[in-house]
Amino acid sequence: MPKDPNILLSYINTQLRDTYDSLAELCRSLDLDEIEVKTSLRGIGYEYDEGLNKFIPVT
Numbered sequence: 001m002p003k004d005p006n007i008l009l010s011y012i013n014t015q016l017r018d019t020y021d022s023l024a025e026l027c028r029s030l031d032l033d034e035i036e037v038k039t040s041l042r043g044i045g046y047e048y049d050e051g052l053n054k055f056i057p058v059t
Contacts, residue, residue: 005044013054023048
């Protein structure tokens with residue numbers, strides 16, 4: 001799993017778009033801590049939008 005938050009953002013959003021119906025499903029499948037993923041990406045100004053099923057910039 002990428003450690004750099006910007007690369008992680010790209011990886012996670014690509015996986016959500018192409019493979020997974022939700023962040024929870026992705027995290028279960030890849031054995032990731034959902035809170036850690038959200039915290040890391042919040043640190044660069046992104047939050048998960050369930051309706052869009054992707055991380056979007058916080059406005």
